[in-house]
Amino acid sequence: MQITVDHVIRFLERAAALIRDHAAELTELDTVIGDADHGTNLNRGFSAVVVKLDALQDGDIGTILDVTGKTLLATVGGAAGPLYGTAFRRAGALLAGRYTIDGADIAAALEVALKGIVERGRVQRGEKTMLDAIAPGVDTFRTAIVQGQSLEEAARCALVAVEEGMRATIPMQATKGRAAFLGPRSIGHQDPGATSAYYIACAMVGLDAD
Numbered sequence: 001m002q003i004t005v006d007h008v009i010r011f012l013e014r015a016a017a018l019i020r021d022h023a024a025e026l027t028e029l030d031t032v033i034g035d036a037d038h039g040t041n042l043n044r045g046f047s048a049v050v051v052k053l054d055a056l057q058d059g060d061i062g063t064i065l066d067v068t069g070k071t072l073l074a075t076v077g078g079a080a081g082p083l084y085g086t087a088f089r090r091a092g093a094l095l096a097g098r099y100t101i102d103g104a105d106i107a108a109a110l111e112v113a114l115k116g117i118v119e120r121g122r123v124q125r126g127e128k129t130m131l132d133a134i135a136p137g138v139d140t141f142r143t144a145i146v147q148g149q150s151l152e153e154a155a156r157c158a159l160v161a162v163e164e165g166m167r168a169t170i171p172m173q174a175t176k177g178r179a180a181f182l183g184p185r186s187i188g189h190q191d192p193g194a195t196s197a198y199y200i201a202c203a204m205v206g207l208d209a210d
């Protein structure tokens with residue numbers, strides 16, 4: 001199966017809708033171990049992305065992802081804006097000029113996006129951040145594609161890994177971001193960024209639902 005510009009636009013629209021529908025929940029999680037703005041921040045950013053998408057229907061996938069990243073960088077703020085912004089921009093740079101992509105292209109784009117988050121956040125796995133949801137998803141997706149599974153199957157397996165990674169942040173102690181200030185009191189709460197990453201992954205898997 002090939003993924004087209006249309007699929008990418010619909011993924012971003014779905015991501016924006018999921019973030020909007022779960023904004024209160026994301027902010028609630030950020031109230032417990034942060035500063036109560038994660039849902040508000042991301043909803044502002046993805047709403048701005050949707051507005052930009054209208055003018056991008058004829059653009060290539062790389063441009064669409066680059067504009068998405070730039071828009072998130074400019075509008076989200078906090079820790080998550082630069083992290084998601086960098087991830088989308090890196091994926092966009094890799095897919096510059098492309099109008100169709102396959103599973104291997106998506107695996108490569110996810111790899112560079114992940115590397116962008118690691119570099120920008122100076123973060124490793126196990127620090128109770130979005131990385132703990134995203135990294136297992138990227139690993140699982142790549143392995144499934146390398147093993148010859150379909151895009152649909154790889155995406156479904158990856159989503160399970162993202163959800164497990166999100167839940168695995170609950171017992172972790174935060175050592176990055178605002179939650180790190182809480183020290184051991186950050187234990188027992190799900191990370192807001194890992195949760196938004198899960199909703200974005202849900203939107204990606206929707207790529208194959210139609």
Ligand code: ADP
Pocket residue numbers: 030034035037038041077078079080081083117120121122123128129130131176177178191192193194
């Ligand atoms: P802020 O904490 O600046 O208000 P947000 O509330 O929008 O920013 O985002 C918080 C989320 O960002 C956290 O739940 C965590 O997942 C993620 N995060 C924070 N710092 C880092 C980092 N250095 N690397 C990766 N992710 C991080």
Ligand code: MG
Pocket residue numbers: 030034035036037038078
């Ligand atoms: Mg916050």
Ligand code: MG
Pocket residue numbers: 035037078079
């Ligand atoms: Mg903040």
